Amino acid sequence: MLDILIKNSLVIDGAGKSVFKADVGVTEGRIAVVAAEVELEAKRTIQAQGLHLAPGFIDPHTHSDLTLLVDPQAQSKIRQGVTTEVVGNCGFSPAPLAGAAVAETRAEAKTFGIDVTWTSMAEYMAQLRDPGTALNVAPLVGHNTVRGSVLGYDDVQPTPEQQADMERLVAEAMEQGARGFSTGLFYPPGFYAQTKEVIGLARAAARYGGIYASHIRSESDHVLEAVAEAIEIGERAEAQVEIAHLKVHGHRNWGDIDRLLALLDETRSRGAEVGCDQYPYAASSTWLMALLPYWAQTGGARAIAERLRDPDMRARLKQDQEENRVEWDNRSGPPTWNDILITDCAPRPDVLGKSIAEIAEAEGKEPLEATFDLIVVSEGQAAAVFFDQLEENVRVLMRHPLVVIGSDGYSLSPRGVLGQRNPHPRSYGTFPRVLGRYVREEKVLSLEEAVKKMTSITAERFGLSNRGVIRAGAWADLVLFDAQTVADRATFTDPHQYPEGIPYVVVNGVIVIDQGQHTHALPGRVL
Ligand SMILES: [Zn+2]
Structure with a gap:
């Protein structure tokens, strides 16, 4: 039977x-x-x-670590046909927690109404197992969390003992069942890390067969160097590499796509164990404070907000943004203020869905000042969508054999605390959008190719045997x-x-x- x-x-x-x-x-x-x-x-x-x-579709890149604890039904994902989510991406995992990472994780969890009662990866996984989840979850251990636990959130380099401590935390998380190690070298404190630190940590995960998944250092002015760094880390750590949400940000960089494709072709023909994922939208989403130079992102979310209360600091930041000379993946600037839409700012629900240009005009401020004010009022938690990619580049990357589909979204629900934000529509629409828009309407991929990019290739990379x-x-x-008829219905405004x-x-x-x-x-x- x-x-x-x-x-x-x-x-x-x-x-x-x-x-x-x-x-x-x-x-x-x-x-x-x-x-x-x-x-x-x-x-x-x-x-x-x-x-x-x-x-069932396998989503290699999600941030549902905490939202699955709020609502294990995973409504926005399971209804797309997603049956497995990889969490702990971009260097942010909810475990292991020690030192300054405890307060940082508690602050984020609080925005979802969650108490952080765990410290180890095993304890976090136990939270997922009871009461269970609608879909399968494969957790990664995140560099930013590990670095925050050992070194805090300042611009510092590890001593050999601290490097060993971080490697031990990664190894313990792997022993407890993590699938690999992720970095967010675009975020603090990850961007302070030198390549050799990351190689050591990726190697600690690779000893257990773990993947190295990275939100690379730059997706705009230095995207080619950043992709090359990820490939180097994987080769020297002997780890399978997954380059997250591959794209080219910013009008001035769109022409880099040909050199990027050439680099991917060369990597593939060399047989390097490197893959990439992509979400099918020409707009990205992240915290608003990612618009600040690295020096201004030290000390954790609260310290960043505090810094922006100081008029002298604001003047210095304004100069950095105009001159574009300090070390930073600069995505701000006058032509883009219309293209940045606020998606999350709990104390200011009135600004959700509005662009920074609109908000600044309504408040009679310069756009940069309006941006600083939103970071301050939200204590660093404000988030935004950035419309700064070329649609044709989305299609070209989708066709590349190394590129699979991943949402970079969350398991959400229209109801309760998860429905109170105005998220990027990728959390609800990624997989059906590829099947509807890019397969049926635009014929960018065949149905078989698209499904392969949502299932078996991803399962193989992440070592998910007998799935996909x-x-x-x-x-x-x-x-x-x-x-x-399959189609996404989620939009940026709804x-x-x-x-x-x-x-x-x-x-x-x-x-x-x-x-x-x-x-x-x-x-x-x-x-
Ligand atoms: Zn990311």
């Missing part, structure tokens, strides 16, 4: 085989049979005529979608919108989305 029998679906196996019609049977969490005609009895039969059946493929014996993480055309999602053999409705099942595992 099967648990589930899916009849007459158009199977996309995730490994790249052409679509074929088949029945798929599921039992005890796994795919039991894939055949032209399955006549076995099943507790539940789904008639899937006209629907495509793919392996449809074949007998693999875990039954599955999504049924309508290739004619982001909390579920996609359409995805009626069924199965995680570890349990139906979580059933005819478009969440069953409240929590069958996900910590992988």
